Amino acid sequence: MLVGHQPKEFLLAVEALTVSFDGFKAVNDLSLYVDENEIRVIIGPNGAGKTTVLDLICGKTKATSGSIQFRGKELTRMKENEIVKTGVGRKFQNPSIYDDLTVFENLEISYPRGRSVFGALTFTRDAAVRDRVHEVAEMIFLKDRLNVNADLLSHGQKQWLEIGMLLIQDPDLLMLDEPVAGMSVSERAKTAELLNRIIKNRSVLVIEHDMKFVEDIAHKVTVLHQGQILSEGTMEKVKNDPKVVEVYLGH
């Protein structure tokens, strides 16, 4: 543990996290602390363990040892669905949207159930859901596409829709794995704008390779290499770190 820091000060405190796959440590004694309202970007070469870190936080992969505290709750002992309910949303590399449903319907089915304060008043709940769908659709630049089938969206719009399907659940931590891969330059800029807007109420943990995009969004950058932190700090600090240039940026 860091001297002078109690994990509870952080939204997310990962400490001494290790996962071993048949003796290979994909994540090796990793400690990482994310603040409230922070956009943290994880960069690093292929195979560094970036996706595995997200898998561990969302409960898809079980840690071999170490701890993941989220708002003081230990995630390593929780199931995936319990972790979602605690307020952690995770987007995978390939969008998992429903192609045969409209944008509206995709957002609507993602609205959390059993959280309504309106009880049996279905029409009131419906209105609340509709309002929230419209609000989120505006955020993800799809308010003019609500009645379009998801399979007709561009690649970038599909990525935004999936972010919207997570946003509608109002997670406190949103995790995104390479969200701008395959996007056009203007879609990347809009995605940066989107992330900068949504952190008013949450933190975001992003894996990304696109350095322009990282510069646009990162409050802090963590560079992973062989399951460990190679460097961490502001983009400015990290990109001038000779170790980072050697193993990652120089290539």
Ligand code: ADP
């Ligand atoms: P990155 O996202 O940084 O490219 P990954 O986290 O996907 O890297 O993978 C890190 C390393 O762990 C790779 O060598 C990968 O092959 C290995 N790995 C990831 N998941 C598993 C798994 N479920 N079983 C065995 N090895 C895995």
Ligand code: MG
């Ligand atoms: Mg990956």
